[in-house]
Amino acid sequence: MTGVVVGAAIIRAGRVLAQQRSFPSECAGRWEFPGGRVEPGESERAAVVRECHEELGVAVSPGRLIGGDLPLANGMVLRVYTASLDDPASEPAAVEHRAVRWVAASELDELPWLDADLALLPDLRALLS
Numbered sequence: 001m002t003g004v005v006v007g008a009a010i011i012r013a014g015r016v017l018a019q020q021r022s023f024p025s026e027c028a029g030r031w032e033f034p035g036g037r038v039e040p041g042e043s044e045r046a047a048v049v050r051e052c053h054e055e056l057g058v059a060v061s062p063g064r065l066i067g068g069d070l071p072l073a074n075g076m077v078l079r080v081y082t083a084s085l086d087d088p089a090s091e092p093a094a095v096e097h098r099a100v101r102w103v104a105a106s107e108l109d110e111l112p113w114l115d116a117d118l119a120l121l122p123d124l125r126a127l128l129s
């Protein structure tokens, strides 16, 4: 499978938003960044905005790419962008996921992330500190 999956590292007040997957069974309970596949003809940043609206019900503005290209087991590439809430008072909701959580730098290592996301943690820790 080829293509790009984008993720959004939404940062607010020194914490990043993580969400807990509820499916498929081998991913259930693991944590990831909101996001999904980039659709044909869609820019990566537009996909970040669309996925955050669909999955969390919030409007975000994407920032810069962190961590580079992360290979996924299915042959796709994961690219994670920083993002900020357009309205800092809006609260992301777990529309499709089991839970969402704001994570501080010191808590990053506590979560069972999806494998590909582990490579992002050093960059994220630096961003949040």
Ligand SMILES: Nc1nc2c([nH]c(=O)n2[C@H]2C[C@H](O)[C@@H](COP(=O)(O)OP(=O)(O)OP(=O)(O)O)O2)c(=O)[nH]1
Residues within 6 Å of the ligand: 005, 006, 007, 031, 032, 033, 034, 035, 036, 037, 038, 072, 074, 078, 114, 115, 116, 117
């Ligand atoms: N969204 C997201 N997907 C990730 C992350 N890390 C990681 O390995 N993935 C993988 C899991 C999936 O194989 C793939 C994207 O899955 P998805 O379920 O979020 O994407 P999607 O909504 O567009 O998928 P689909 O329903 O169209 O099949 O990327 C991450 O941090 N965020």
